[in-house]
Amino acid sequence: MKKLTRVNHPPRIDLPPDNHPVVAPIYETVKFEFDSLDETTRFLQGGRPGFFYSRASNPTTRQLELTLAELQGRDDCFVTASGIGAVAQALIALTKQGDHVLCFVETYNPTRYLVRRLLARFGVTYTMLSIEDTAGIERVLAAQPTKLVIFESPTNPVTKIADIPKLTQLARARGVLTVLDNTFAGFHQHGEFDIDVFVHSLTKYASGTGDVMGGAVIARTEIIRGMRADFGALGGTLDPHAAFLIQRGLKTYFLRYSAQCASAMRIAELLASHPAVARVHFPGLPSHPQHALARAQMKEFGTIVTFDLKGGLEAGARFVEALELFALAASLGSTESLVVAPQMMKGRDLTPEQQKQSAVGDGTVRLSIGLEDIED
Numbered sequence: 001m002k003k004l005t006r007v008n009h010p011p012r013i014d015l016p017p018d019n020h021p022v023v024a025p026i027y028e029t030v031k032f033e034f035d036s037l038d039e040t041t042r043f044l045q046g047g048r049p050g051f052f053y054s055r056a057s058n059p060t061t062r063q064l065e066l067t068l069a070e071l072q073g074r075d076d077c078f079v080t081a082s083g084i085g086a087v088a089q090a091l092i093a094l095t096k097q098g099d100h101v102l103c104f105v106e107t108y109n110p111t112r113y114l115v116r117r118l119l120a121r122f123g124v125t126y127t128m129l130s131i132e133d134t135a136g137i138e139r140v141l142a143a144q145p146t147k148l149v150i151f152e153s154p155t156n157p158v159t160k161i162a163d164i165p166k167l168t169q170l171a172r173a174r175g176v177l178t179v180l181d182n183t184f185a186g187f188h189q190h191g192e193f194d195i196d197v198f199v200h201s202l203t204k205y206a207s208g209t210g211d212v213m214g215g216a217v218i219a220r221t222e223i224i225r226g227m228r229a230d231f232g233a234l235g236g237t238l239d240p241h242a243a244f245l246i247q248r249g250l251k252t253y254f255l256r257y258s259a260q261c262a263s264a265m266r267i268a269e270l271l272a273s274h275p276a277v278a279r280v281h282f283p284g285l286p287s288h289p290q291h292a293l294a295r296a297q298m299k300e301f302g303t304i305v306t307f308d309l310k311g312g313l314e315a316g317a318r319f320v321e322a323l324e325l326f327a328l329a330a331s332l333g334s335t336e337s338l339v340v341a342p343q344m345m346k347g348r349d350l351t352p353e354q355q356k357q358s359a360v361g362d363g364t365v366r367l368s369i370g371l372e373d374i375e376d
């Protein structure tokens with residue numbers, strides 16, 4: 001073999017069958033081959049396991065998928081290039097022209113865009129309510145055949161809690177799929193409820209370090225099986241290197257989440273006693289209007305502390321600029337604390353009435369509590 005050929009066909013290093021890496025390697029390869037055409041065709045016809053093309057599946061991304069499925073208490077998972085990629089691909093795979101979707105004023109802004117603008121272009125209609133409007137949800141599901149309901153709990157940014165047992169019971173009774181964006185609550189929460197599809201942004205708590213993006217769709221085997229062809233064709237899969245970084249981050253997920261929750265609780269209590277603060281939105285505080293519901297359905301209350309400053313927009317601006325450790329930045333769930341100003345959170349696609357329902361006010365500030373020493 002000439003050297004030019006050798007550098008393109010380096011020596012293969014196969015591990016003996018009884019010799020395993022303690023940390024799984026990154027399979028940073030697009031292609032896999034079998035020993036023969038027969039075995040290749042057998043694989044392509046579904047007759048044997050293996051890997052062929054990383055857009056469809058790859059050992060590194062598969063390891064992450066199986067880990068996440070187990071954490072969330074479901075059988076299967078598909079990982080995507082970002083959290084909103086997971087939401088988009090799930091919505092596209094689950095709906096068709098003529099379907100109706102129920103979403104909420106409190107739904108993450110880009111998810112609202114997907115339902116109200118993108119799906120609408122393909123003939124999918126929607127109704128948007130407040131997540132607190134249980135009677136309205138019951139009425140809409142009774143009045144109109146509905147394909148799915150997509151929701152969050154706690155909601156972003158004001159941490160409203162969805163009544164998950166009630167919502168899933170209403171949906172199940174009408175044959176409506178429930179899709180829960182569980183990013184805020186995390187993989188270890190809400191798995192015991194009758195949710196059909198979980199979506200997550202892995203950009204947040206999964207890696208924890210804020211240096212990699214990813215998303216996941218987690219569900220029963222038959223639901224994921226039904227979506228897999230669409231996922232493959234949409235092509236928004238996660239890169240193996242990103243999957244490796246997220247898998248590495250997950251090792252400390254439980255420790256980080258709990259420590260950050262404990263700090264969030266103390267900061268929520270501190271803010272609640274401050275004279276400049278009108279109201280603190282944190283489900284762990286007994287003053288939260290849905291504290292009892294949060295206690296009943298969550299093990300930990302999350303790391304997002306949102307509060308309303310009495311001084312409105314101007315006070316919000318002064319507050320976020322005066323902070324020294326909190327980065328004025330998007331995202332959440334990473335080990336460094338972050339802050340979002342009221343000027344950055346208004347739902348511009350919402351009517352004044354819907355903005356009121358969303359409870360994001362002029363003085364609303366969102367904190368994502370990191371892993372710093374609580375005294376700092």
Ligand SMILES: Cc1ncc(COP(=O)(O)O)c(C=O)c1O
Nearest residue numbers: 082083084108181183201203214
């Ligand atoms: C609740 C929720 N879902 C989805 C996303 C989207 O995740 P990503 O930024 O990884 O696309 C976010 C991002 O902030 C989020 O807060």
